[in-house]
Amino acid sequence: MATVLAGAPATQRTFLHRLRSNRRTSIAGAFMLLIALVTLFARIIAPHDYRDIVGKPLTSASVLGIDDFGRDVLSRLLVGLQVSLGVALSAVLVAAVIGVALGLVAGYVGRWASTIIMRGIDVLLSFPPIVLAIAVVAIMGPALVNVVMVIGVLYIPRFTRIVYTQVLAIRNLEYVEASKIMGTRPAGILLRTILPNVAAPIIVQLSLSVSFAIQMEAGLSFLGLGAQPPLPSLGTMVGAGRDFLEVQPTLLLYPSVLIILVVLALNVFGDGMRDLLDPRRRGTN
Template identity: 50%
Template sequence: MSTERSTGVARTWRGFRSHKLAVAGLVVVSVVTVVGILAYVDDAYLGNELITTLHYSPFEPKFMPLQGPSLAHPFGTDTLGRDVFSRTLYGAKVSVQVALTAVIVAAVIGSPLGVVAGYAGGYVETVVMRLVDVLLGFPALVLAIGLVAALGFNLTNVIIALGIVYVPQFARIARSTALSVSNEEYVDAARGMGYSTPHIVLREVLPNCVSPLLVQASLLMAFAIIAEASLSFLGLGVQPPTPTWGQMVSTGSGYLTTAPWISMFPGAAIFVTVLGFNLVGDGLRDALDPRESGERRF
């Protein structure tokens, strides 16, 4: 079994790396993730000594406000005299943390619900999917705003809100995949051998629903970054002085004609990161789908 799994992983990687743009997207995502992890470690355990030693503190307003990009300040300074480059780097911390944890929360809740609904059918499926339909009845960002307003404006509540918002996407995909997998011969064989329903769901059905869920997760990470930036732009996300890309775009929105760099560089960071996750998702979809692997190339 382990040999077959490793062979499948190798085959998927060969299919993925044949898509040049997908590999470029993976490089972008990897760089942003590493920067976000370093920023988190520096902020949580090193007292921001790492970024202060290498460049400037993202928190201290110690320079002339509204300086344009230069060798000393590649991205310029903001309205308070803080280095925009350092703040853009530290903004990756929040975006990566929200993207990873919110999608994990949604996957952990939504995937089992969808699999159980698809396999069990009947009353269980009706109840689960109607609850999913209720959540889908609200626009994602509006629902996130309502949940954050109810829970409070901090990083943990943003993650919880976005995790809840994205549960329906995982549940629907897991259900549709489980409906197909439940009719496979190996599932019938497991039933015939007398295995319990939990065993069949966890050991036979759920593992074979992983591929489409992985693709959905990579795409939803992009949406989570946009949603977090939107909440921060509206002042409903992580509160100052913690730098976030959406908050920086909001701060610079009043200076677009005189100091466009305040919004331009964090906006570009959002664009490039979201594009990277989308390219990775497209590459995973084609690599994991044998019907696509020979037909589509970037």
């Protein structure tokens, strides 16, 4: 018992050491932490309310300038980042909870559950995500709640298929059979025995899915189907800035670069975590 207890901190230290030694993943993680803090305190950090007219339109009266309505670009950029990340995180959380549950049931319960759930997932995957998202949001109406639900549903298959594959690989292993012999109920086996052992790919998929969800939200908001004025998001700011590309290109440049940096950091961090958490890949780092 003492050896097991002593081994847990050692394992954590080994993981942290590998994380620090992977410079790209560490830098991406630090940048994501900075973005998370900025997003959390966006409305406190913002020098003005995102709705306030603080200067003459299209001037440089502020740090990053003023938009076409005379509103502070920096304040709207901070709030827009908060809105875009909030939508992406909420959508991915919805997808993760439902997708993981479906994957666990499909992989463990039996053939009928697997057939019903996975065929439903195949049907959902047969539609182009952005086309389906545009159609559904257009029908339901442009609102952030609708965007969250649509993106969440579209990303359920990512989690379901990953968890389903992992459960099929471990459901007949010794520690799962031992739980059955001890009389543990199926729900307990799924939540306490199987789920912790498939957590690594779920964590990786969370990071990667958030990056894709940000792009999806930006695309919908760019088309006017996401955040509605005066509430900004990175997508709406890109859409508004394109009309002033020749006059003040920074209105388009700032939100575009921020989207690129956040998505790049999430992808690099997700790839790095996949390498760190997968024993088969550690030798290639």
